Amino acid sequence: EAGVTQSPTHLIKTRGQQATLRCSPISGHTSVYWYQQALGLGLQFLLWYDEGEERNRGNFPPRFSGRQFPNYSSELNVNALELEDSALYLCASSSTGKLYEQYFGPGTRLTVT
């Protein structure tokens, strides 16, 4: 069984630009979660998508947004990038009924210069 995949592995952007990060969940999983792991801050919950709908979002500004496609893959978009957006962005997926059992991807390292 293939795990959660994320692309790209690394992304370097300039302040003010937009970044798009992608995630493919495990086959059969309908929920996708996005987390930000900034240095020294641990994992911060960003967004949760299930069945194509945004179900919940963490305490992040609206310039963090995303969507989930019919095949359950997901995109995270970060607009108007700021230096403090530099972090590892983790995607996780889970199946309905086992939402606590999240399977994580390897992450995308976003660097904003």
Next chain:
Amino acid sequence: AQRVTQPEKLLSVFKGAPVELKCNYSYSGSPELFWYVQYSRQRLQLLLRHISRESIKGFTADLNKGETSFHLKKPFAQEEDSAMYYCALSADNYGQNFVFGPGTRLSVLP
């Protein structure tokens, strides 16, 4: 709002020694608690959840509602246990309000 704290950023023990990774939470309801682990160059993965009351890789964790704690324990640490450990809390079974602690790096010395 729910919150998870892990007071130790780094914990070093010798091989064969007991290890306890502390986790405390604040939540007024009945939470579900989990431990996730991230080994070097590997993905974050679920280690155990309190409701299953199982032992994984020799680790156990007991939910103490009186002390609002969910400490992770192992009687004899192994070098391969060296990793980053995260305590997490779910306030419901719908994926909402899933909160991670800041993590503790366990280093098992030979």
